[in-house]
Amino acid sequence: MFILDAHYSTLTGRGVHEDVLHFCREELLADNYFHAVLEATKSLAEKLRDKTGLVEDGAVLVDRALGGTTPIIVVNTFRSESEKSEQKGFVMLCKGTAADDISINAITAT
Numbered sequence: 001m002f003i004l005d006a007h008y009s010t011l012t013g014r015g016v017h018e019d020v021l022h023f024c025r026e027e028l029l030a031d032n033y034f035h036a037v038l039e040a041t042k043s044l045a046e047k048l049r050d051k052t053g054l055v056e057d058g059a060v061l062v063d064r065a066l067g068g069t070t071p072i073i074v075v076n077t078f079r080s081e082s083e084k085s086e087q088k089g090f091v092m093l094c095k096g097t098a099a100d101d102i103s104i105n106a107i108t109a110t
Helices: 002-013 018-029 033-052 058-066 081-108
Strands: none
Touching: 002 018, 018 033, 033 058, 033 081, 058 081
């Protein structure tokens, strides 16, 4: 139990978000970082669904939740062109994460 507590303390001390610890705890404690990243990417879709009530997945989910001219979730005040550009960049990052999740799942399923 001490090792578990020490790992947890180290991770929280480094500012690891509580959602990462929730979704990736087992993998992080086993020093399995490849699968920890995989679980973190899966958690993004779940978090978007929880916050929006949407049921889609992948790029469609990201577009509906974060994209367009009136996103459901914004990462800033979404007023200036710079902030809108930042939102678009965040959408692209999330889409890349969703695509990586799909690709990794296809690779690990074989």
